[in-house]
Amino acid sequence: MTNRSDKNKSIKVIIFLILSLFSTTAFASKITIAIQPFNKFSSVDQKYYINEVKKIYGDINVYFLPITRLPERAYYKPRNRYRAEKLIDHLESTRDKKYLKVVGLTVRDISTTKDEYYDWGIFGLGTISGPCCVVSTFRLKRNTKNNRTKFLDRVVKVINHELGHTFGLYHCPNKGCNMEDAGGTIKTVDYTDGQFCSDCRRKWLNVQKLLKGTSNN
Numbered sequence: 001m002t003n004r005s006d007k008n009k010s011i012k013v014i015i016f017l018i019l020s021l022f023s024t025t026a027f028a029s030k031i032t033i034a035i036q037p038f039n040k041f042s043s044v045d046q047k048y049y050i051n052e053v054k055k056i057y058g059d060i061n062v063y064f065l066p067i068t069r070l071p072e073r074a075y076y077k078p079r080n081r082y083r084a085e086k087l088i089d090h091l092e093s094t095r096d097k098k099y100l101k102v103v104g105l106t107v108r109d110i111s112t113t114k115d116e117y118y119d120w121g122i123f124g125l126g127t128i129s130g131p132c133c134v135v136s137t138f139r140l141k142r143n144t145k146n147n148r149t150k151f152l153d154r155v156v157k158v159i160n161h162e163l164g165h166t167f168g169l170y171h172c173p174n175k176g177c178n179m180e181d182a183g184g185t186i187k188t189v190d191y192t193d194g195q196f197c198s199d200c201r202r203k204w205l206n207v208q209k210l211l212k213g214t215s216n217n
Helices: 004-028 046-057 084-094 148-166 186-191 198-216
Strands: 032-037 061-064 081-083 101-106 110-114 117-122 124-126 132-136
Touching (some): 084 132, 101 148, 110 124, 124 148, 148 186
Parallel strands (some): 032 061
């Protein structure tokens, strides 16, 4: 037999399970992004980064993960920097699948192969429609010693640019669009207002609808 106390406990368990199921469903219905800081990355500006990513991508979840170490296999000793594609490989192999996208964030210099250059220094790298991208603040610090706002603005622009690649957006020919190719110069990053042009905004909204439709099925 079940006494009143046992019945109350059973009811509480059922309510808890229903609420848990609802919470999980609600979580899954939103696009969820994680930002993975490496090594000695400052946690002071986490809230700012989260808010700025949401401004361009809308109704999504953005979380900062605990700081982790840079993988040694990505280190390129001749230039004292890290290979961006190897960092992306690392992020992909360690990604918790509940995060649709993961952004690696590091203060160390990163590079990739571009045209005839094997080791070309870059601000960030993202794989088209891939699950991960990586951003370095190393080159974004230039001429911002007394302008913290400018530095943070640059970082957010590059994060949103590389995330755009992971959502299937290519470099945009429209001047001032945040998906414009920086071309290796910080001037392009500073020139854009950090927003998508109307073409890229439309593409993103289509991707967003598709992803939300998939997560709700």
